[in-house]
Amino acid sequence: MGLLTIIKKQKIKDNEIRVLTLGLDNSGKTTIIKNILGEDTSTISPTMGFQINTFTHNGVTLNVWDIGGQTTIRSFWGNYFEKTNVVLWVVDTLSLERLKESYEELREKVILQDRLEGVYLIVLINKIDSVADRSSLGSIKNTVEKTLDLKAQIPQTDKWDVQLVSGKTGEGLDGVLDWITSREY
Ligand SMILES: Nc1nc2c(ncn2[C@@H]2O[C@H](COP(=O)(O)OP(=O)(O)OP(=O)(O)O)[C@@H](O)[C@H]2O)c(=O)[nH]1
Numbered sequence: 001m002g003l004l005t006i007i008k009k010q011k012i013k014d015n016e017i018r019v020l021t022l023g024l025d026n027s028g029k030t031t032i033i034k035n036i037l038g039e040d041t042s043t044i045s046p047t048m049g050f051q052i053n054t055f056t057h058n059g060v061t062l063n064v065w066d067i068g069g070q071t072t073i074r075s076f077w078g079n080y081f082e083k084t085n086v087v088l089w090v091v092d093t094l095s096l097e098r099l100k101e102s103y104e105e106l107r108e109k110v111i112l113q114d115r116l117e118g119v120y121l122i123v124l125i126n127k128i129d130s131v132a133d134r135s136s137l138g139s140i141k142n143t144v145e146k147t148l149d150l151k152a153q154i155p156q157t158d159k160w161d162v163q164l165v166s167g168k169t170g171e172g173l174d175g176v177l178d179w180i181t182s183r184e185y
């Protein structure tokens with residue numbers, strides 16, 4: 001390991017990676033985080049405030065903030081932007097009719113926010129366990145990417161990613177954590 005790598009690792013260690021979980025209500029944010037923590041996901045209620053969870057992955061400490069997504073509390077999201085390194089934007093694959101609303105909120109409340117400039121964005125297409133036809137996952141991913149207009153909104157392609165996950169079964173979540181912990185901060 002070179003000196004630079006060691007310094008970089010130390011830097012991440014000291015600061016921790018701060019991850020803000022956002023997205024429309026009912027998309028599955030809390031379920032995803034509980035699954036990562038190995039907690040019971042069967043009795044989750046809508047998040048009214050926020051919750052902070054800290055854990056390590058690949059030797060890196062992650063500080064994950066779970067914020068409620070209901071319309072009335074979206075105006076408070078800005079209170080949590082400080083020092084954010086990564087935004088997890090959760091999309092519900094079972095409610096694709098809400099994709100346009102998801103696009104508008106992502107654009108207005110995240111991408112256009114000066115205080116979130118330069119943060120990494122990872123879009124999680126959640127609830128894939130309930131997609132009967134798994135061969136449609138590729139086209140669902142394309143639809144989400146196109147509707148959220150990510151290529152045009154964030155031209156630096158190393159700054160964002162889209163991944164298929166299930167907060168219920170845990171599928172795909174390790175890959176998400178790998179992506180987060182392997183970025184340059
Ligand atoms: N089938 C399936 N259902 C899921 C999955 N993740 C979440 N759900 C269900 O979706 C509903 C909403 O989940 P939550 O985790 O509370 O969603 P949230 O995004 O935290 O909602 P707010 O806190 O209101 O913003 C619950 O009924 C969950 O059981 C998943 O991966 N698969």
Ligand SMILES: [Mg+2]
Pocket residue numbers: 029030031045046047066067068069
């Ligand atoms: Mg929640």
